[in-house]
Amino acid sequence: MSPRKTAVDPAKGVLHVEWPLFGELSRALALKVAREFTPEVVVGVATAGVVPGCVVASILGCEFHSIMISRRFGTASIRETPAVLGAAPGQVRGRNVLLVDETCDSGETMRLAKAALVNAGASDVRTAVSFRCGAYEPDFHALATESTIVLPWDREILINGDLQPNPKYAAVYLDDPGGY
Numbered sequence: 001m002s003p004r005k006t007a008v009d010p011a012k013g014v015l016h017v018e019w020p021l022f023g024e025l026s027r028a029l030a031l032k033v034a035r036e037f038t039p040e041v042v043v044g045v046a047t048a049g050v051v052p053g054c055v056v057a058s059i060l061g062c063e064f065h066s067i068m069i070s071r072r073f074g075t076a077s078i079r080e081t082p083a084v085l086g087a088a089p090g091q092v093r094g095r096n097v098l099l100v101d102e103t104c105d106s107g108e109t110m111r112l113a114k115a116a117l118v119n120a121g122a123s124d125v126r127t128a129v130s131f132r133c134g135a136y137e138p139d140f141h142a143l144a145t146e147s148t149i150v151l152p153w154d155r156e157i158l159i160n161g162d163l164q165p166n167p168k169y170a171a172v173y174l175d176d177p178g179g180y
Contacts, residue, residue: 008148008171015131015147022152025130025142026052029100030059032140037126039098041091045069045113049101051153052130056100065089067099067116069109082109084116093121103149104129107136148172 008014017025029052033039039062044053046068057064068085097117104110110127117125131149132141150172156163 009146012146012148014150014172015145016150016155017152019152022052022130023055026055027059029128029130029140029142030056032142033098033126033128034060037098037124037139038096039126040095041065041089041122042098042100043067043089043092043113043117045099045101045109048103048151048154049129051151052102053100056098056128060098062098063091065091067113069113082112084112088113088116088120090120092117092125094123096124096126097122098126098128100128102129102151103131103133104136104138104141105134107134107138110136110138 033056039060042053042057042060042062042064044050044057044064044066046066047070050066053066054064067088069082070085071082099110099113099117101110101113104127110129114125114127126140127138128140129138130142132138132144133146133149150169154166155169157166158164159167
């Protein structure tokens with residue numbers, strides 16, 4: 001399966017997120033949430049939203065679960081629109097839920113995940129992202145940017161047993177070779 005390529009708009013740049021920045025953004029996101037909402041459960045959108053979701057849940061002292069939303073089906077096909085793969089966690093029934101993803105642009109994934117949590121019986125669902133990148137406005141975000149985001153856990157992947165730059169970001173490395 002060839003990874004989905006990430007498009008780079010040179011005018012918007014690339015934001016290479018290092019672990020310390022990710023930690024500070026997660027902390028800031030948790031504080032923003034705590035000022036306005038008291039979640040009982042945090043649900044991270046798998047796969048990339050699980051990392052910030054778990055960190056935010058830990059900071060807030062909340063139970064953590066995940067929900068799988070993906071554009072990938074099988075081994076090679078990629079869909080234009082995301083789909084829920086698996087059930088929403090039953091632990092959301094009757095509880096206040098914070099839904100966390102790493103980024104949002106159009107909001108398709110967030111709307112789909114939120115609907116799944118509401119259908120599973122969540123009392124109140126609020127949305128949060130580390131990076132707001134487009135028109136969709138989640139309830140909470142740590143940073144708004146139009147830049148292409150390269151996350152620390154996504155920068156390299158194992159290829160034939162060796163850590164290599166993630167081919168998904170090939171355009172990023174070509175346009176910003178110092179970023180890797």
